[in-house]
Each structure stands twice: as structure tokens, then as C-alpha cells.
Amino acid sequence: MSLIKIDQLSRHYEMGSETVYALRGVSLLIERGEYVAIMGPSGSGKSTLMNLIGCLDTPSTGNYELNGLDVSEMNDNELAEIRNREIGFVFQTFNLLPRSTAMHNVELPLIYAGVKLEPRRQQADEALKQVNLADRKSHRPNELSGGQRQRVAIARALVTRPSIILADEPTGNLDSKTGEEILALFDELSKRGNTIIVVTHEEEVALRSRRMIRIRDGLIASDEPVQPS
Amino acid sequence: MTYFTELIEGLIIAWDAIKANKLRSVLTTLGIVIGIMTVTLMGTAIAGFRSSFLNAIASFGTDVFHVQRFSWFFGSEQEWLDARKRERIALDQVRQLEQALTLSEAVAPVTQTGKPVTYRDKKSSGVQVIGTNEQYLLTSGSLVAGGRFFNRAESDGGRPVCVIGANVSSNLFQSISPLNETLRIGEKPFSVVGVLGKQGGLFGEMGGDNSVIIPLEQWRYQFYSRPDLTIHVKVGDIDRMNEAKEELRSAFRRIRGVRPGEADDFAINQQDQFLESFNKVLAVIGTAGFFITGLSLFVGGIGIMNIMLVSVTERTHEIGIRKAIGAKRRAILAQFLIEAAVICLIGGLIGLAIAFPISLALKSKLGGTMPLSVVLMAIGVSLLTGLISGFLPAWRAARMDPVDALRSE
Numbered sequence: 001m002s003l004i005k006i007d008q009l010s011r012h013y014e015m016g017s018e019t020v021y022a023l024r025g026v027s028l029l030i031e032r033g034e035y036v037a038i039m040g041p042s043g044s045g046k047s048t049l050m051n052l053i054g055c056l057d058t059p060s061t062g063n064y065e066l067n068g069l070d071v072s073e074m075n076d077n078e079l080a081e082i083r084n085r086e087i088g089f090v091f092q093t094f095n096l097l098p099r100s101t102a103m104h105n106v107e108l109p110l111i112y113a114g115v116k117l118e119p120r121r122q123q124a125d126e127a128l129k130q131v132n133l134a135d136r137k138s139h140r141p142n143e144l145s146g147g148q149r150q151r152v153a154i155a156r157a158l159v160t161r162p163s164i165i166l167a168d169e170p171t172g173n174l175d176s177k178t179g180e181e182i183l184a185l186f187d188e189l190s191k192r193g194n195t196i197i198v199v200t201h202e203e204e205v206a207l208r209s210r211r212m213i214r215i216r217d218g219l220i221a222s223d224e225p226v227q228p229s
Numbered sequence: 230m231t232y233f234t235e236l237i238e239g240l241i242i243a244w245d246a247i248k249a250n251k252l253r254s255v256l257t258t259l260g261i262v263i264g265i266m267t268v269t270l271m272g273t274a275i276a277g278f279r280s281s282f283l284n285a286i287a288s289f290g291t292d293v294f295h296v297q298r299f300s301w302f303f304g305s306e307q308e309w310l311d312a313r314k315r316e317r318i319a320l321d322q323v324r325q326l327e328q329a330l331t332l333s334e335a336v337a338p339v340t341q342t343g344k345p346v347t348y349r350d351k352k353s354s355g356v357q358v359i360g361t362n363e364q365y366l367l368t369s370g371s372l373v374a375g376g377r378f379f380n381r382a383e384s385d386g387g388r389p390v391c392v393i394g395a396n397v398s399s400n401l402f403q404s405i406s407p408l409n410e411t412l413r414i415g416e417k418p419f420s421v422v423g424v425l426g427k428q429g430g431l432f433g434e435m436g437g438d439n440s441v442i443i444p445l446e447q448w449r450y451q452f453y454s455r456p457d458l459t460i461h462v463k464v465g466d467i468d469r470m471n472e473a474k475e476e477l478r479s480a481f482r483r484i485r486g487v488r489p490g491e492a493d494d495f496a497i498n499q500q501d502q503f504l505e506s507f508n509k510v511l512a513v514i515g516t517a518g519f520f521i522t523g524l525s526l527f528v529g530g531i532g533i534m535n536i537m538l539v540s541v542t543e544r545t546h547e548i549g550i551r552k553a554i555g556a557k558r559r560a561i562l563a564q565f566l567i568e569a570a571v572i573c574l575i576g577g578l579i580g581l582a583i584a585f586p587i588s589l590a591l592k593s594k595l596g597g598t599m600p601l602s603v604v605l606m607a608i609g610v611s612l613l614t615g616l617i618s619g620f621l622p623a624w625r626a627a628r629m630d631p632v633d634a635l636r637s638e
Contacts, residue, residue, distance in 0.1 A: 056553060056631050077557045084555020095550045095635070099245050111238055112555040156554065 001068060003163055003195055004030035004053065009062035010218075011048050022048035024218035025062070030197070032163075035190040037206035037226075038199045040215035047168070049215065050199045054087050054166045055079045067163050084113050088157025092169035094149045096141045102128065102152045103137040109160045127155040131185060147178035154185065164195045171205055183208050235560060239567030246540065246568055247575075257536040258576035260529025261611060265580030266587075267522040269599060269607045273588045275515050277597035282507055290370045291500050292467045294477060296326075296460040300496035302506050315494045317457040320445070322484050326460065329480040332473040334465040335367035338445055340456040346441055348401040348412040356397055357440040358414055360448020360456070368461035371437055376408045376423035379444060383422075387446025391419040395427035396438040414441060417451055474499075526610065529576070530618040537569050537622035548626050549634025562627040569619020570612050577611025 011023040023045045030036055040046040051057040052064060055071055058079070064072045071082055089095075096105045107124040115123070128134045131151040141149050150170065157165050167186070171179030183205065190196050190210075198209060206212050207226055214221040247254045295301075298318060303309045323338040330336065341359040345352055359365075366378040379390045391414070398407050407421045419441075428437045449456065464473040474497060487494055541548070548561060556564075581604060588599045 051632050054553075056635075077559075080552065080555050080557040083553060089553050091635075095546075095553070097547060097550065099249065108551070109554045111234060112551075112557070112560060114234065116234075160555075 002029040002065075003032045003034075003067055004028070005063070005065040006053075007063040009049075009052060009059045009064060011045075011052060011057070011060050013060075021218055023052070023059075026215075026218075026220055028213065028220065028223065030164075030195070032195055033190075033193055034211060035186075035196045035209045036198070036211045036213060037209035038197065038213045038215060039201065039203070039206045040221075041201060044215045045218040046199050046201075046215045048218075050166060050168055050197075053164075053197065054089060055082045080112075084109055085160055086163040088154075088160065088162040088165045090150070090153050090157050090165060090167035090170050092172040094141070094146075094153045094173070096149060096152060096156075098141050101138050101140055102133065102144070102155075105141070105152055106137075106156045106159050109156060113160060123159055124155075127159040128152075130158060130189075131155045145178070146174050147181055150174065150178075150182055151185065154182075154189075158189075158194075164197055165189065167196065167198045169200055169202075169205075170198065171202075172200075179205075235563050236567065239564050240571065242564050243568035243571040247572060253536065254572060257532055258572055258579070260532040261526070261573050261576030261614060262529075262580040262583070264522070264526030264529040264614075265577045265607050265611060266584045267525055268519070268610065269581060269584040269603050270588060270591075271518045271522050272603035272606065273584075273597065273599045275511065275518065276600045276603060279507075279511060280597050283504075290368070290463065292464045292470065293368050293370075293500070294460075294462040294464070294474065295498040296462060296477070296481065297496055297498060298457060301498045301502050312496070316485070317455070318460060318495065319455070320449075320458065322481075323458060323460055325484045326462075326477075326481055329484070330462065330473075330476060332465055332469055332476050333462050335364040335461070335463040337361050337364040337368045337461040338458045339365065339461055340445070340448060340458050341440070342448075342452055344415050344452075346397065346401070346412055346414050348407075348410065351401050353397055353400045355439065358448065358452075359440050359442045360445040360452075361442060361461075362445055364463075365442065365461065368463045369437070371428070372426040373423050374426035375406065376421070378423050379442075384444045385446070387444050387450060389417065389419045389447055390422045390444070392423040392425060392442040393421055394425050394438045394440045397441055398424045412441075414443065415451055419443060419447075526614055530573075530614045533569055533573060533615065533618040534621060536572075537565060537619050538625070540568070541565060541622045541626040544626075545629065545634045546638040548629050549631050549637070552629070552631035553635060558627040561629075562623045565623035565626050566616055566619045569623070570615035573611045573615030573618070574608070577607055580611075581607050 006026060006028050009023060009026045010021070012019050012021045026049060038046050038049060048057070052059055055066070055074075058074070059072055062072065063070065066082065067086055069082070071079065074082065097108070103121075103124055106127055107120050110120045110123060125134065125137070128137055131154050133148060133151050133155065136144060136148060141152070144152065170186070171182055174182065186196055186198070187208065196209070198205065200206050210226050211224070212226050213223045296318070298315045299309070299312050303312075320338060323336065327336040339359060339361045341357050343355060344358045345354045346356045346358070347353070363379055363381045363384040365371075366373070373392070374395070376392075378392055379388070383390050391412070393407060393412075401407070401412060402410065407424055410421050411418045412421060413419070425437060462477055464470055466473075478493065478497060481495060482493065485494060551561065585599055592598055
């Protein structure tokens, strides 16, 4: 069974008197353990597709099955639960809570999942270890470098052992050296069996994946494996 | 997410938010502080007023009937005009009544007038001179502090003896013992046989502290031979009050010649009536008072709502993050409700902290200290204000679309 089954997914919305068709009917399958990049210029619909895959939004038409569950018709609360359990977000701007420590940021998804204090701390510790930041857990984001912040975000994404890690321009706010560190971390995570989907407009980032899906004008333009260089 | 963890997380977030905007939090909470201050001080005043009143009428005795021409409380002016026409209560009627009653412990005819009282060169005006019999000691619930009350022989014989109230004693005699001294009531000499203990309280009719009690016969001899009497009847067994009242009513009707079917031409008054009337008045005052002070709380609550709306807007992006990682609507709702409740609770506690010393300072005027019920009410009301004011903003936050929320800022 495919991890992600998307069938004729489309999304349109009203902007004043006009209707914007962000996605016009996208179909694809993603298997467990894949490392996929979704590439496209701005306005191509890649962000819309990412929001739909990440269950932040519901499609206008079409079907989306994630890990065997049909999420296309779910309500707000059900989607929140899915996001908590199955999706690990990594954002371009990190999106950490600025007044909380790294530890608190990482354990937040577990808090929302109702996990008790002891096991929660343990799991958060492990996630921080996976990104090599165990020694920074009491630091606040403003005490961390950009690369470290993104690593905290990745730890937060990993903490609930989600089905997919969904990264939106993960290196967009980082210099090339730090960006390289993050991409190396993604390589590592992929090797460990995580399913990773990266949405980007940068070719170099996309080429680090093993399957590239190009989007243009709300439709899939191409879907090919990445040749190892 | 269990309720407890939600609560803790909410408290942490609330505390963070308050710390991050200290000035704003202080200003917001000011409305609640003032609201709670006024509400608690008013609550204390009402409670104090009530207990002063209860203390005062306690001296009336819950087990004493006052049989009089007039009822203590009138339903209408017509009632009062009719009552005026009634035959006065005369001494021989009292004697007959005493014979007829079986359920009472003491019967005392009572009348009074205001006369100046002098001792040597000191004069006390505005003293009530009460004429009654020796059973007055029982019916009035007075306590003798020094000496004794006059006895049956002195009462029947109309001897010129008197028992004086605590204030009369301290005014005229100061530190000397008044016992066996002679004072003049009107111009006549009376020998002091006893002094009553201080009663305090605010009650006029039986302002015992400022009265002098003499045998009824002397009173009639000195002042007026045919007074309109009040009969004090003390019931022996408090559990048989109603029975005693009925016995009293039927006996007195017979004595006064009231025919069956006719209404009573006298009134049997009880302390209860005071309490009932008083409670009614207090309820009205209380309601009006709470309404007015409640208004200031209302204004405070609006301030809270306003600031919470701002807070929610400011934290739109944060709400988006929380939703993205799995916060359900209820969790976001709870987060902001708790924040509003905490701000209001802190305001309430500060208001209490300011009101409490003020209530202590004004203790004598207010009639008492702040009762625990008022403190608890203040805390409860603060919390409630927070929850109500915070609801709309919290609801807004909970319903935000995560995609839009993430996009802001």
C-alpha cells in the first residue's frame, strides 16, 4: 500500500470576484522511505500541494489517502490529529516558538498528543540527539544559530515518529555551508528510513533527493527519478 | 491531551505572555483590580450591616412576644389609621393575661417616656425612663452587671428604686459605684439598686444602655396614670412558639372582648418580623449595590476582551505553528481562555490585597471584617470575568485557518 495516494487533487479559491485555480488535478503515489523533491517556480501550485499533503488544507475536489486514511473529507480536529501523528513539518523560517526553550519546542507535538511528562522528555531528548543538539536543549531560539534553529525544527518534526517529513524550502534562510549541513542531515534521515518530501524552487536542493516532481501552472509537468551524479 | 497538561501548558503560556508585555498587562488588569476592590468592600459593608443588625435585635430575644396596639410594620396607611382607633392596653388586662397564660415564663407590662435624670450636679437628658415589673429582667434579656434588679415586692409596692443602664451609669457616676446612691428622675428621688451590663447595638426602642428602669406603679404615679402599655411575653419553650402565640392570641381576644370573626384589635410582634423586613430591604440594597459595583467589573471585562483580541491578532503566526504541529481547536481555545482567566485572577487577587487592609481600617464603619464568603466570591467572579471576556477572542483564535495564520508576519 502506498504511503501517499493522491488522485485528481485540485484546489481553487475565491479572491474577490475571481477564482484562482492553484491546483488543477494532480495525481501521484509516494511510497514509504522515498526521498522526493517537488519543484516549481512561484505560483506553480507547489505550496498549495504541500499544504494539501501536509493536511493543513482540504482539497476542493479529488482524493488524498495518507497511510491508508482518507483525509480529504476530514474535519478540523481530525486533521489536527493527523498532522500531529503523521506529519513532521520543517519550514523555511523555522517557525519555532521564540519564548520557549529548544526542549519545549521539540516536546510540543507530544504535549498536544497527550503524552505524559516522563516519556515525553525522553522522546524529545532522543529527537534532539538525532540532530546532534542534545547539549542545547535549554537554549532559546535567539540563543541559537540559524542552522541550529533549523535542526531544532527538524527534531520537532521527528519527535512523533511521523509518516512523512515535509520540508518547505528548508535551506532558504541559511547560508550555503549551513544549508549543506541540513541537507546532509536529510540524507542521513533518509538512510534511516524516513520518508522525506522537500518542496523547493532551487535546483541544487532538489537534486539531493531521489525523485523529482516538477509542477507548473497547477499540474504535474514531470515526475522522474534523480540520476545520481 | 489531558485536561491537566492542557492547564499547565495554558498557565505557562499565560505567564509568558503576561511577562512579555508587563505594562500592558498591568493596565489591562487595572479595571479588574478596581472592580474587585469595590465589589468586595461593598460585600463587606453589607455583611457587616447585617451582622450589626442581627446583634442589635438579638437583645430583643427571639422568644419574646411584644403585644401592642400597633404592629411593628404596616402594609398600608389605612392599616395604621385603623390601628390608631384601637383601645389602649390597660394594666388590668395585663393582670388577666398573666393569669390566663400557661406556656409563658414571664409577662411584663412596659411603658416608657423620656425624662432628664440627674445626680448631684450632673444631668443626663434623653434618657428613657421605663416603667415595668420585676419580670422585665427576663423578658428583655438584660444582664445585671452590678447590684440587682428590683424584686416583686418593690415592684408591687411601687418603691422608688431604679436600675440604670450602662451609659447612664458612666455619664452620671463615672467611676463611683452607683449602688445605693440617689438620683433624681424628673424631680423625684430614686435609689439605685442595680446597673445593667453594656448592650451596645443600634437599637432605639430598647436602647438599654441609655435607660433607667423603675417599677410601673412609680411610673404611673410620677408621669401618667393611664399609659398605653406594651406587654412583653417570654415563651418558656422555644419549640412551642406557635402554640404559645395562639394561646396568647385567644386569651387576649377574650380579655379585650373581641368577638369571633372580628379581627384582632391588637398586634403580637416578634423579632422575626424585623428580620423579615430587614432582609427584604437588605436584598434590595444589596442587589442595587452589586449591580453598580458590577458595572465597574463589566468595564474591566471589556478591557480584558479588547486586549485579548489584540493579543490573538499579534500571535496569529504562533497560532499557525501550534495548529500545524497538531493543536486542536479546543487546545487553542483553552490556551487563550486560560490566559484571560489568569490575568483576571491576578487582578482579582491584587484587588483583594488592596481591599483587605482598607476593610480592616474601616472595620468600625463597615460593621465587621471581610467575610470569607466575600473573598471566595471575589476570586470566583474574577475567574468568571476572565472566562467570559476571553471567550470571543479565544474562539477567534481557535477558528483560524492554519495556512493563513502561518502566512502572516
